[in-house]
Amino acid sequence: MDYEDEFADFVAGRWPTLVRAAVFLGAAPHEAEDLAQTTLVLCYRKWDRVRAADDRDAYVYRMLINTLRSDRRTSWWRKRDLRDLPDQPVGDGSEAAAIADAVHRAMSSLSIEQQNVVVLRYFVQLTEAQTAAVLGIPAGTVKSRLSRSIAALSANHHLAEFAGGSR
Amino acid sequence: MTDLEDAWNRYPTSAAPVSEILGGGRQERRARFARPALGGLVAAGVAVALAVTLNTGGGAGSADMTALSPHPPLRLVAFQADLKPAASCTQLLNTYRKRGLKQVSAYGWNGGIVPLEGGIYNGPMMKQTDGLATATVGAAPQAARGQANSSTGTNVQEVGVDEPDAVKTNGSLLVRIDGDTLAVYDLTGPQPVRVSTLALPYFDSGQILLSGTTVIALGTNTEPSADNTPTSRVVTVSLTSPAQPRITSNVTYGGTISSARQHDTNIRLVLTTGLPNLHFAQPDANGSPASTKRALAANRRIIASSTLSEWLPTVDTGNGSQQLLDCNDVAVTPASVALGTTSVIGFDASAPTSTSAIGLTGQTSIAYESTDHLYLTGAGTWMGPCACPMMSSRMIGYGGASKTAIFQFDLVGDQAAHVATGTVNGSIADRWSMDEVGGVLRVATTQVNGGGIQVSSVVTLRQSGTSLVQVGRLDGLGRGETLTAARWFDDFAVISTAQQMDPLFTVDLTDPAHPRLLGALHIPGYSSYFHPLGNGLLLGVGQNVSFNSFGERSQGQVGLFDISNLKNVRRLSVISLAQWTRPIAADDPHAFTWLPDHNVALTSFTTQSGGIVLGEFSIWDRSLSKKLITVPAVDPSTVRTMELPDGRVVLMAGGSVTFLAL
Numbered sequence: 001m002d003y004e005d006e007f008a009d010f011v012a013g014r015w016p017t018l019v020r021a022a023v024f025l026g027a028a029p030h031e032a033e034d035l036a037q038t039t040l041v042l043c044y045r046k047w048d049r050v051r052a053a054d055d056r057d058a059y060v061y062r063m064l065i066n067t068l069r070s071d072r073r074t075s076w077w078r079k080r081d082l083r084d085l086p087d088q089p090v091g092d093g094s095e096a097a098a099i100a101d102a103v104h105r106a107m108s109s110l111s112i113e114q115q116n117v118v119v120l121r122y123f124v125q126l127t128e129a130q131t132a133a134v135l136g137i138p139a140g141t142v143k144s145r146l147s148r149s150i151a152a153l154s155a156n157h158h159l160a161e162f163a164g165g166s167r
Numbered sequence: 168m169t170d171l172e173d174a175w176n177r178y179p180t181s182a183a184p185v186s187e188i189l190g191g192g193r194q195e196r197r198a199r200f201a202r203p204a205l206g207g208l209v210a211a212g213v214a215v216a217l218a219v220t221l222n223t224g225g226g227a228g229s230a231d232m233t234a235l236s237p238h239p240p241l242r243l244v245a246f247q248a249d250l251k252p253a254a255s256c257t258q259l260l261n262t263y264r265k266r267g268l269k270q271v272s273a274y275g276w277n278g279g280i281v282p283l284e285g286g287i288y289n290g291p292m293m294k295q296t297d298g299l300a301t302a303t304v305g306a307a308p309q310a311a312r313g314q315a316n317s318s319t320g321t322n323v324q325e326v327g328v329d330e331p332d333a334v335k336t337n338g339s340l341l342v343r344i345d346g347d348t349l350a351v352y353d354l355t356g357p358q359p360v361r362v363s364t365l366a367l368p369y370f371d372s373g374q375i376l377l378s379g380t381t382v383i384a385l386g387t388n389t390e391p392s393a394d395n396t397p398t399s400r401v402v403t404v405s406l407t408s409p410a411q412p413r414i415t416s417n418v419t420y421g422g423t424i425s426s427a428r429q430h431d432t433n434i435r436l437v438l439t440t441g442l443p444n445l446h447f448a449q450p451d452a453n454g455s456p457a458s459t460k461r462a463l464a465a466n467r468r469i470i471a472s473s474t475l476s477e478w479l480p481t482v483d484t485g486n487g488s489q490q491l492l493d494c495n496d497v498a499v500t501p502a503s504v505a506l507g508t509t510s511v512i513g514f515d516a517s518a519p520t521s522t523s524a525i526g527l528t529g530q531t532s533i534a535y536e537s538t539d540h541l542y543l544t545g546a547g548t549w550m551g552p553c554a555c556p557m558m559s560s561r562m563i564g565y566g567g568a569s570k571t572a573i574f575q576f577d578l579v580g581d582q583a584a585h586v587a588t589g590t591v592n593g594s595i596a597d598r599w600s601m602d603e604v605g606g607v608l609r610v611a612t613t614q615v616n617g618g619g620i621q622v623s624s625v626v627t628l629r630q631s632g633t634s635l636v637q638v639g640r641l642d643g644l645g646r647g648e649t650l651t652a653a654r655w656f657d658d659f660a661v662i663s664t665a666q667q668m669d670p671l672f673t674v675d676l677t678d679p680a681h682p683r684l685l686g687a688l689h690i691p692g693y694s695s696y697f698h699p700l701g702n703g704l705l706l707g708v709g710q711n712v713s714f715n716s717f718g719e720r721s722q723g724q725v726g727l728f729d730i731s732n733l734k735n736v737r738r739l740s741v742i743s744l745a746q747w748t749r750p751i752a753a754d755d756p757h758a759f760t761w762l763p764d765h766n767v768a769l770t771s772f773t774t775q776s777g778g779i780v781l782g783e784f785s786i787w788d789r790s791l792s793k794k795l796i797t798v799p800a801v802d803p804s805t806v807r808t809m810e811l812p813d814g815r816v817v818l819m820a821g822g823s824v825t826f827l828a829l
Contacts, residue, residue, distance in 0.1 A: 008185045015183030040188045099174045136580010
């Protein structure tokens, strides 16, 4: 398969999950798409390393988390501030914004570390080992953080509020 | 959980912008992509829609989920560029012996090298700081507010990368280390109250990091090692009950911790292990030619029969001393990098005995860590990764090295992998002379030209394949002058040099390929530390040196600069302190704190009489005012200020911890 075609397939396959993961990790709707795009551009620049990696998904999500969590000073985050983008998510923008808002309120009961684990392991469905590799923590820590996070989310009053609004 | 699952599934996403991504990546994609494809693309391993319903009661379900996608764990290849790991222990030992033989004399190592102290080596030269202005903490754009201390209360070079210091806070507790004693304070009352102290066994001269309620103390091991070489200690202490701090692990390393950084819960150490302490022979007292020859022959034999355990660093987690590095996790550095071993060690704060470590067969000098890379530099004349070993020219002092090698490491969790090597002409003063933004490494270098005149440059480098290649440079900064401070922003840099009139240069870095000199402000007095305050303001902390019939006089000085127009930087206000005061931040920027909410900078100075004053510099209506607070005469490295999340400010001066009324 041609190099670009292969990457294009990869992008198409990962896009929705990456965007959702970004939203669940705390990004606003327009930021999430920006972030997913930045992450994939980075992957493309390093595509031979990504595809040679034991595990592409672990690599990609590590880049996503790095870009979101620790690299806010550079490119996408900064440009976002400067450009002062109008909020233009796809489809019904208000739906995306409403969901994102509810998700953020629900997730705010968790620490950043817990959010990382619950998004990667539970929602993106990386394996325990992949999640551990992405976050650079022991697999046992993934397990314990996940169980605490899920317990916290189920007990969280924001969930009930959200359930009330969406059902 | 079902509601969040519902949100996950319902969240609308656009079509993937494939062509934009290809277009964006194509411009800079590495040239060496044309490898045979690894076979068809594996079907997306990530399920987009969620099919699993989890038992929300707790950790149940993990086992079944593991079965869903059978990906092997991600493992990093430790050496991906020109540095090659040793093929075997025999090969590694041969490298050490061969290079050792070139260096040994009749008197031992180069006629006797002074071993580094164990513990934390803060590096020589300029200082240990620097940074950026447009960084953000949390969601608030930092650009408007300047850079506040890290979440543990330390003024750091890189937002998101914490640095060890004498004191740390989590907002409600404060921990400080003094010698071997850790002291814990409760900050929730009207005054800080010391709630406990804990003596760390065989520990001295330490600094600490704080991860949650875990203190990671890094210092010198005072228990003599078997071969009398310096060793270091990493002790973790749990503050789960602050009144009863508890040692949870105690690890010793053979060598000196030359750098420690923390990203989230990941701790990374750079450990420098010098030449082994072998039982060398000596010529007789007269140094007669015959005895010199005999001693040299004996010393050569000693090296030829040296063992790997004498060369490689050890680690002891409490179960006896072991070799820290596997032979095939050690790469051979160019012969020009001083012989010894540098180890890059990573661990999670919750598992300090479970480390990952890789090593180099050379002693690197500066460690700079960005949010996703570690850079180590090795000074010396470096000829590239060819098989042409040349006699090492050893490390030459600042301003003297003709070339400096830069080794770039990718950081993934607690793992590090060497991914590229580059060289720059000249020498690099300290870690604050380096900065990485958006994949571009910017470095301030100083070279001595043919006429013996030193001159500084800004060089930009980018990873291309396995090399860090120069993409641009700007030369001719401060001819005949000494580089005193550099501060890096996303798109520009402010650089100060000193001689008699002291210029402050602004360099445009918008296009990494073409760094441009935008302006030079010539003012009396130089800055040795710059701090971005946001809103186009920059604070310079330094000294004013004057010459008159009595000779040289100097005094501490703080200047407020308007950098909103980089072509026309202006000094808005300047405050001088008493004669012979000297800013501590010149050597250690941890002695500086910017309080964005108060518009106040706190920074301390040593005085002529050996005392210390803390300067409180308020910025109001684009001008500076000062208030001086006399601090008890203590070790300058124990004078620290930090702001708590509730806005209160703590002043620590030696054993005195108080709230500071602004």
